[in-house]
Amino acid sequence: FQMPKPVLAVEGLSVSFDGFKAVDDLNLYIDRNEVRVVIGPNGAGKTTLLDLICGKTRATSGSIQFENRELTKMREYDIVRAGVGRKFQNPSIYENLTVFENLEMSYPAGRTVFGALFFKRSAEVLERVEQVAREIMLHEHLHQQADLLSHGQKQWLEIGMLLMQDPQLLMLDEPVAGMSVSERMATAELLGRISQGRSVLVIEHDMEFVKRIAHKVTVLHQGRVLAEGSMEAVQNNPKVIEVYLGH
Ligand code: ADP
Numbered sequence: 001f002q003m004p005k006p007v008l009a010v011e012g013l014s015v016s017f018d019g020f021k022a023v024d025d026l027n028l029y030i031d032r033n034e035v036r037v038v039i040g041p042n043g044a045g046k047t048t049l050l051d052l053i054c055g056k057t058r059a060t061s062g063s064i065q066f067e068n069r070e071l072t073k074m075r076e077y078d079i080v081r082a083g084v085g086r087k088f089q090n091p092s093i094y095e096n097l098t099v100f101e102n103l104e105m106s107y108p109a110g111r112t113v114f115g116a117l118f119f120k121r122s123a124e125v126l127e128r129v130e131q132v133a134r135e136i137m138l139h140e141h142l143h144q145q146a147d148l149l150s151h152g153q154k155q156w157l158e159i160g161m162l163l164m165q166d167p168q169l170l171m172l173d174e175p176v177a178g179m180s181v182s183e184r185m186a187t188a189e190l191l192g193r194i195s196q197g198r199s200v201l202v203i204e205h206d207m208e209f210v211k212r213i214a215h216k217v218t219v220l221h222q223g224r225v226l227a228e229g230s231m232e233a234v235q236n237n238p239k240v241i242e243v244y245l246g247h
Contacts, residue, residue, distance in 0.1 A: 007199045013062035022048040024223035040220035054086045055079040085167030091158040095147035106164035136160040152183030188212040
């Protein structure tokens, strides 16, 4: 019997900016079907970690294995194609297009000039748009222009645009910032659904939300893993209380 390999295995990862180690010899393993939340004080290296995984920032040393591929040597675009989706805090949706159009154009075939030229509204694409729209709770808004959506719905639409590409790892930076209470609840359920068959990595500051979504929490401090485990274990860890929760 072999344990299933983690989808993402980060080992000995470091990056320095002018001699300052923003991420310092970091190890992180994430399984399929897992929602992992990374917390930590400002400047802990959370954003830099996500930048490293998606290829926006180049590692100084270490490795990032994703489904048996080494990401540290790959270009950003190829990392997306390998199945890594990243959502930033501000949604980059097309405000003057409908929900349907935003989703449709995010289907992989629409991404290249060649693909776009010969792109047809195939049954396959339509089916995928409908499935994703249901998943992100926007199936009743398919033909609404995106700028008329609520702040929360816009965030879900951007998650939907990532889902159109069927990523195996989805990374989200503070997904509920600025959302209403009911939108937060719905987002927690959404993340639970989309983690099925995938891995989800979230940066989050709202501890109530972390409790709701996290299967496991990783606490970063000064570019290193300070603690890792269940939310409860992490919350009661004296080191964590000292540097983070107790301030
Ligand atoms: P967090 O997301 O946990 O708040 P960041 O990853 O944004 O932390 O930043 C970690 C540290 O690295 C901070 O001290 C920040 O100033 C520094 N840093 C991040 N990116 C750069 C960069 N491109 N150049 C120089 N310093 C950076």
